[in-house]
Amino acid sequence: MQTLTVGQLAKQAHVNLETIRYYERRGILPEPPRRESGYRQYPPEAVERIRFIRRAQELGFSLKEIQELLSLRVDPGTTSADIKKRAEAKLADIDTKLRDLNRMKTALTKLTVACRGRGPTSECPILDALELPMD
Amino acid sequence: MQTLTVGQLAKQAHVNLETIRYYERRGILPEPPRRESGYRQYPPEAVERIRFIRRAQELGFSLKEIQELLSLRVDPGTTSADIKKRAEAKLADIDTKLRDLNRMKTALTKLTVACRGRGPTSECPILDALELPMD
C-alpha cells in the first residue's frame, strides 16, 4: 500500500486519530496531499515522523520545541550550521535532564535502601525523609 | 514566629499563595486551624511540608501520587513495605527515562559530529535523520 489514510496512520503510529489532526493544526505534521474527496493521503514515512515526535516527547521535549526544530528546515535562510547549533542546544538540554534524573535516582535509591521494608510506616525512612507531619 | 499567615508561609516556602490554597483543596496540605477572623494559622512546620511536596515532585511524583503516598500513612494497615514498593516503582520509571535519554543523546551526538556545519540544509545529516527513527 502506497499511501495511508489518517486512520491507518493512527493505527500504525499507535496514536489517536485526533492526535494526528491536532499535530497538523499545530504545524508539527505537514499537511498531506488530499484525494478528490478531501481524504488525507499520507506517505508511509509519516509513521516514522510521528514516532519521532512521540519519542522526543517522552524524553521531555515539548511540542513547541519539536516544532521549532522541524520548522528550521523549512526556512530557506537556514544553513546546516543553524541546525547544528540547535541540535547542540538540545544536547545540552538532554544533559541537564540526565543530571536531574540522576539526582532523583540517587535520592530515591538511598531511601529505598534505608527502608528495610518491614514494620509500621512510622519507622519508614522514606516517609520520614519526605514528610514532616504538621497537625 | 509561632504561627504563619498564608502569605508568610508562601514566602518562606517559595511558592505562590494560591498554590497553597490549591494544595489544601487537593487535600495535599491539611487544613490549618483558623483565627476567629477565619485567617489560616500555620505552624512553622508547614514550610517543611510544602518543601516535602516540592521535593517529591522533583523526584518525579505527581501530586496525585504524593496524595496517595500521604494517605497510605494514614491507613493503619499500611506497612513500610508498601511505601518501599511505591518508591521502587518510581525508581524503575526513572531508569526507563534515563535509558531513553541516553539513547537520544547518543543519536544526537553522532549527528552533530557528522554535521560539518557548513553548506545548505539539504546536506545536513541532522535533518535527514529527523525523518528516520532515532534508535
Next chain:
DNA sequence: ATAGACCCTGTACTTAGGTACGAAGTCAAG
C-alpha cells in the same frame, strides 16, 4: 479612625497536550 496591606471565598482563566462528538460526505463489499 483610617489607609493600605493582608486575608477570605468562589469562580474563571491559563498552558500543554490531547480527546470526544456531531452532522455530513465518501468508500467498498455484498
Next chain:
DNA sequence: CTTGACTTCGTACCTAAGTACAGGGTCTAT
C-alpha cells in the same frame, strides 16, 4: 444500491498544576 465503516470539519471538552481576579472582610501603624 444499500449498508457500515471510515473521513471531513468545527467545536467542545478533559486533566494537571497552577494563577488570577473580584468583591468583600480584617489587621495594624500612624
